[in-house]
Amino acid sequence: xxxxxxxxxxxxxxxxxxxxxxGNQILRDVNVDIRDVVRPGMSQGQIVGFLGPSGIxxxxxxxxxxxxxxxxSGQVLLGDPLTPVKVGRVGVVQQSYPLFSHRTVMGxxxxxxxxxxxxxxxxxxxxxxxLAHFGLQGHANKxxxxxxxxxxxxxxxxxxxxxxxxxxxxxxxxxGLDIIMIEKVCELLRSIAALHEHNTIIxxxxxxxxxxxxxxxxxxxxxxxxDKGEIIPGSRIKYTYNLIERGLAWQENxxxxxxxxxxxxxxxxxxxxx
Amino acid sequence: xxxxxxxxxxxxxxxxxxxxxxxxxxxxxQVIIAMxxxxxxxxxxxxxxxxxxxxxxxxxxxxxIRELFTSMGLCLQAMGLSxxxxxxxxxxxxxxxxxxxxFIVSKGRFLTLVGLSFVFTLLTSGxxxxxxxxxxxxxxxxxxxxxxxxxQAIPKTEFNHARTLGMSEWQTVWEVIILGRLHExxxxxxxxxxxxxxxxxxxxxxSRAEGGVGAMLLNQNKHLHLDAVFAIQILILLVGIGxxxxxxxxxxxxxxxASLSLERR
Numbered sequence: 001x002x003x004x005x006x007x008x009x010x011x012x013x014x015x016x017x018x019x020x021x022x023g024n025q026i027l028r029d030v031n032v033d034i035r036d037v038v039r040p041g042m043s044q045g046q047i048v049g050f051l052g053p054s055g056i057x058x059x060x061x062x063x064x065x066x067x068x069x070x071x072x073s074g075q076v077l078l079g080d081p082l083t084p085v086k087v088g089r090v091g092v093v094q095q096s097y098p099l100f101s102h103r104t105v106m107g108x109x110x111x112x113x114x115x116x117x118x119x120x121x122x123x124x125x126x127x128x129x130x131l132a133h134f135g136l137q138g139h140a141n142k143x144x145x146x147x148x149x150x151x152x153x154x155x156x157x158x159x160x161x162x163x164x165x166x167x168x169x170x171x172x173x174x175x176g177l178d179i180i181m182i183e184k185v186c187e188l189l190r191s192i193a194a195l196h197e198h199n200t201i202i203x204x205x206x207x208x209x210x211x212x213x214x215x216x217x218x219x220x221x222x223x224x225x226x227d228k229g230e231i232i233p234g235s236r237i238k239y240t241y242n243l244i245e246r247g248l249a250w251q252e253n254x255x256x257x258x259x260x261x262x263x264x265x266x267x268x269x270x271x272x273x274x
Numbered sequence: 275x276x277x278x279x280x281x282x283x284x285x286x287x288x289x290x291x292x293x294x295x296x297x298x299x300x301x302x303x304q305v306i307i308a309m310x311x312x313x314x315x316x317x318x319x320x321x322x323x324x325x326x327x328x329x330x331x332x333x334x335x336x337x338x339i340r341e342l343f344t345s346m347g348l349c350l351q352a353m354g355l356s357x358x359x360x361x362x363x364x365x366x367x368x369x370x371x372x373x374x375x376x377f378i379v380s381k382g383r384f385l386t387l388v389g390l391s392f393v394f395t396l397l398t399s400g401x402x403x404x405x406x407x408x409x410x411x412x413x414x415x416x417x418x419x420x421x422x423x424x425x426q427a428i429p430k431t432e433f434n435h436a437r438t439l440g441m442s443e444w445q446t447v448w449e450v451i452i453l454g455r456l457h458e459x460x461x462x463x464x465x466x467x468x469x470x471x472x473x474x475x476x477x478x479x480x481s482r483a484e485g486g487v488g489a490m491l492l493n494q495n496k497h498l499h500l501d502a503v504f505a506i507q508i509l510i511l512l513v514g515i516g517x518x519x520x521x522x523x524x525x526x527x528x529x530x531x532a533s534l535s536l537e538r539r
Contacts, residue, residue: 063434066434066438068434068437068438087437087438087440088437088438088439088440088441089440090438091438092434092435092438094431094434094435096431098431098432098434098435099435100435100449100453100454101454101531102453102454102456102457102529102531111439111449112439115439115440115441116440143530143531143534144531145531145534145535146534159439160438160439163439163440
């Protein structure tokens, strides 16, 4: 059953984005429109998932969304009002969770807080608040090399949240994690989305089940085929799933539901044709 | 006893470590083997007691310590200048304008110092500046090569990480290259200190006016005092190892994070 909600302004728009690298068409006319979801009486950010099999160009699309890579044509607009994306405006958590290895956890967060332009006296308090929120209080003075993969990911997310503008982009956040850790990451991302009405989390992944369990919208990337069944180079958005309308968004224990598994099987079936 | 034996057997398995005690035993055994090889080699080579006696002689009458300090002063001055020049040149390779200069300097390592000594003699005003110039040239060409390789090996994700935090390109250079690779710079300094220490005796041989252990070594060589030559060589070796250890200690103090993820600490 779909919960009461309303789609407001567009807060992220991808317009006709195409990318060609070394003569290979990677992306072709990618169009996406992400709108602010409003739920009466509560703070509800958005979580959207971009799914696609490996090698489909997700990471390049991720870099374009982050402003790290300029497409050959088209543009990415974000915010309210919409303005072209610039690097640094979107929080970006790359697959390897890079951190400054020469700085402690606190040092990494302080750098991000300073970048946001916070007054010096507020920076430490904000960083400590982040450490508490992410369960990292005991690790403030550790270096990244002393952290586990999950802790490292949390520090990377906290660092990006400190200096980004409500947008958080994650590349394969479930990759290499065990089932317990995946559940924790899902819970963490839900909690971040609920922190602010405009928080928008964009997950780029090939993990259908985990992404679908937290997303309110899924965008499936893939390549078209010609009449002979040959692949036409260049990925685009081929399918969109509104999980709110399907009653699968914002649900506790959604992974135990039959209709959720039917959706996952449906997308998995699509993957074989992409 | 069986634990020691098992630990010793582990010393022959790849990517393992042994206890400190076992390592100490291994070192003692290897030193004994080396001493045995030394004693059983040609009689032309001086034996340890002769070397010790020569060492004592050099200490008492040969100004060994003063010459050692002269050499160390020269080496440290040349190292300091080389580090400044090399790092500046290497960091500037982030600007395309400076890349050709840095790459040409790096290729200078295929030149020989002996061939350049005449040119440097004409360019410099005295023995000391000649030696410093030769040393700085000799170190810089290797230092720049290593530093450029270090910068080029930094993965794109690290630069992108800094950019996603809203850092400008110069801030990215500061955070990712200068601060982020400081521990690797210490390693390059270690390697190049060894190169400079090796070059020192040759350079001091080119201009002997100020003395130094290099000049002292050549004098002893000329008079076929092999025991003294060995004594000086061993002193050079020990001082070199000591300096190398000291640089490692400074690195661990300034960059405590550097060895955290290493298998063999």
